[in-house]
Amino acid sequence: MLIHLLTFSNPDRINELTQIELNLFEEAAQRLGHEIKVIFARDCQLKFDSRPGLVLKGIKIKDIKVLIVRANFLRSNLEFRHSLIRQFELAKVPLINGYLPIMKAKNKLRTMQILGQHKIPIPKTYIVSHPEYIDDVITDIGSFPVILKTLAGSHGSGVSIMESKRGLKSVIDILIKGDDSDPVMIQEYVRESKGTDIRVFIVGKRIVGAMERIATRRGEFRSNFHLGGRVRVAEMSKEEKKMAFKSVAACGLDIAGVDIIRTKTGPKILEVNANPGLEGITEATGRDIAGEIIKYAVKIAKKNKLQK
Ligand SMILES: Nc1ncnc2c1ncn2[C@@H]1O[C@H](COP(=O)(O)OP(=O)(O)O)[C@@H](O)[C@H]1O
Ligand SMILES: [Mg+2]
Structure with missing residues (x-):
């Protein structure tokens, strides 16, 4: 079966991490007698006609039996990227993962x-929008160090450990500038x-x-x-x-x-x-994790076909 995979990487500059994953998917698909075709988000044009659809480079939307969505994006362009995933859903493409679950987890x-x-x-956690309330937060959390996280980080970037109130306050002053800044997460440190x-x-x-x-x-x-x-x-x-x-x-x-x-x-x-x-x-x-995803994708595609 032909399985499509959506990635948000730039096709001209695929980073090493994405390339390793694409190779794992391609090799696993081949071993299982399937084939992976990569769709780059950049090559997806949204179309609104009689119903929401997409124009894709060399692919007809109705030929996509299942789409593995690799939501490999962080902070920028979130709205549009989520909407792009949603558009596939509106065009009746079975997605793993779906748009709403991705939005929730991101x-x-x-x-x-x-x-x-x-x-x-979960560890005791606060979401803070103003440095003024740090004292109360720290009193409740108990002691330093505390963990400071940005809301949209991944791979550990955006996660830091703060050893003192002075340090925490000064970093929050940098991160939160005015009403348009994203709040930050302060969490108890699990020593x-x-x-x-x-x-x-x-x-x-x-x-x-x-x-x-x-x-x-x-x-x-x-x-x-x-x-x-x-x-x-x-x-x-x-x-x-x-x-x-x-x-x-x-x-x-x-x-x-x-x-x-x-x-x-x-x-x-x-x-x-x-x-x-x-x-x-x-x-x-030592397990074929990419293979497990492929097998699951095939199952979803078959199930979807039966329902049609
Ligand atoms: N409250 C905490 N106490 C101790 N270590 C933590 C805490 N929160 C995060 N970490 C460490 O930092 C890593 C990254 O944090 P995480 O919340 O998973 O963000 P990311 O999305 O960047 O992976 C975790 O895998 C863990 O090792
Ligand atoms: Mg993590």
Whole structure:
């Protein structure tokens, strides 16, 4: 089967990370007797006629049986990028992941609201729009260090550790300038995790891999693979599996990477990723994670065909 994959990378400047992932997808598809065709977001023109559609380079929209959406974008152009994904949905293309789940998971604030709403344990977290309230926030969180995050970060960029109130206030002064600035997230620091967390990879309600990530660089508290985090297979408790499934279901994602941090008061969810990286989890588990996604995509395409 021909499976399409949407990427937001620039076709003229595909970075190494994206290229590695595309290779993993292409090799996995080939092994399973399928084929991957990449669609670049830049080559998608939105069309409004009798109904919303798209004009794509050399591809007819009705020939797309399923679209794997790799939402590899961060802060810029969010509205348009989300709308582009939505347009595929309006044009009746089955998506993994869908537009709304991607939107929910892309914003750390929205994710927190969803996790909170479903009573899923998370570290104590504040979203702050003005430096004036920092004292109260710190009093409630308890002590330094605290974790400061931007709402749209990924791969550990936008996540920092603040050792003092003076430092925190001055950084917030830089980040929040006037009413148009995005708020920031201040979170209790889980010291006992010692730079380690668990990344669970879920595809279609199944855990296809789980790895422990350990920050290795000197002074580094972030365990992200692309920041040099060491990875190895993780053993998960029943409780951890349950909360991972619950988080992914709450966001409505088909494919997700859930970050779980082990704290002295039990496991907690750090975030839910709509575009989890393949390289680290493939290396840690030795499993064909891209292949699992392809198999799931084929299943969705067949199911959709039956429904037509
Ligand atoms: N509250 C926290 N306490 C301790 N470590 C944290 C905390 N929040 C994040 N980290 C570390 O930083 C990493 C990146 O944070 P995360 O919220 O997952 O953002 P990103 O989207 O950039 O991956 C985590 O994998 C974890 O190792
Ligand atoms: Mg993360």
